[in-house]
Amino acid sequence: xxxxxxxxxxxxxxxxxxxxxxxxxxxxxxxxxxxxxxxxxxxxxxxxxxxxxxxxxxxxxxxxxxxxxxxxxxxxxxxxxxxxxxxxxxxxxxxxxxxxxxxxxxxxxxxx
Amino acid sequence: xxxxxxxxxxxxxxxxxxxxxxxxxxxxxxxxxxxxxxxxxxxxxxxxxxxxxxxxxxxxxxxxxxxxxxxxxxxxxxxxxxxxxxxxxxxxxxxxxxxxxxxxxxxxxxxxx
Numbered sequence: 001x002x003x004x005x006x007x008x009x010x011x012x013x014x015x016x017x018x019x020x021x022x023x024x025x026x027x028x029x030x031x032x033x034x035x036x037x038x039x040x041x042x043x044x045x046x047x048x049x050x051x052x053x054x055x056x057x058x059x060x061x062x063x064x065x066x067x068x069x070x071x072x073x074x075x076x077x078x079x080x081x082x083x084x085x086x087x088x089x090x091x092x093x094x095x096x097x098x099x100x101x102x103x104x105x106x107x108x109x110x111x112x
Numbered sequence: 113x114x115x116x117x118x119x120x121x122x123x124x125x126x127x128x129x130x131x132x133x134x135x136x137x138x139x140x141x142x143x144x145x146x147x148x149x150x151x152x153x154x155x156x157x158x159x160x161x162x163x164x165x166x167x168x169x170x171x172x173x174x175x176x177x178x179x180x181x182x183x184x185x186x187x188x189x190x191x192x193x194x195x196x197x198x199x200x201x202x203x204x205x206x207x208x209x210x211x212x213x214x215x216x217x218x219x220x221x222x223x224x225x
Contacts, residue, residue: 008153034213043118043202043216044156051211088156090214098144098206100214104155 003027006089006103015112019076023089023103026070030091030101033065035074038086038105047087048074079110114139118203118217126225131176131190133220135203138184143205145186146214147178150200162186163208198224 006023013019021035032051036044048063050056050072056063064073072091076083089103115138125131137143147159158171160178168178175194179187186203200221204214 032211032213036216041219041221043204043218046213046215049213094210098212098214099146099158099161100156102156104153 003101004089004091004103007106008104010107010109012109012111013079015079015081015110017079017110019074019079019083019108019110021074021076021087021089021106021108023072023091024070025072025091025101027093027101028067028070029093031094032092033063033072034090034100035061035063036088036090037083038088040085044088079108081110081112084109114205114215116203116205116215116217118201118220120220121218122221122223124223124225125193127195128192131188131193131197131222133188133201133203133222135186135188135217136184137205140184140205140207142183142208144208145180146204146206147186147188148202148204150202150219156202160188193224195224198222 004025035048037047038044050063050065053065053067060077062075086105086107088105090100092100118135144163146161148156150156162168162180176190200219202219203217206212206214
């Protein structure tokens with residue numbers, strides 16, 4: 001079993017839809033959880049960073065962590081064509097020098 | 113604010129040629145620095161990381177090496193490139209305080225012919 005599993009998609013939604021992106025993980029030592037957005041031919045850009053179980057909201061984005069189920073989610077409300085990108089989940093353990101384990105990414109396309 | 117620079121953005125090299133990719137960070141001191149390779153459909157693979165000048169940890173054995181000659185400079189090198197070295201190479205940094213996330217440069221797309 002891979003440490004981090006992420007559905008690669010592709011996922012296509014109409015503009016204005018609510019998007020749900022998910023990752024599962026197997027290592028209960030993961031304590032820090034991140035979502036990155038990557039546009040084509042660009043580096044990943046940090047979107048959300050959470051530490052504990054629960055929800056964190058930033059504008060149209062909500063990150064959710066459920067440590068008991070080893071499951072994290074990113075919700076995008078009122079999706080826009082500019083949200084079309086690949087979304088990567090990432091996580092790390094305490095004391096790991098910040099080394100991240102990434103999911104393979106989900107490619108999202110928001111159609112106008 | 114902190115910024116990270118990678119160059120070149122695109123590189124085409126023949127098999128057997130040497131490689132040097134450079135990454136520099138501005139606006140921070142003593143960052144942790146990372147080199148990743150991203151292959152299509154395979155996610156990001158951590159190649160090297162460094163917690164200080166001259167300190168390099170390798171995550172996977174390969175045809176590549178890394179060096180950190182200055183605090184905010186990280187270099188990825190090869191003496192002889194292989195076809196399998198093609199890919200998208202990303203540099204990242206993070207602060208040394210605990211709980212800091214990583215921030216990425218815009219990468220170098222390397223094609224080996």
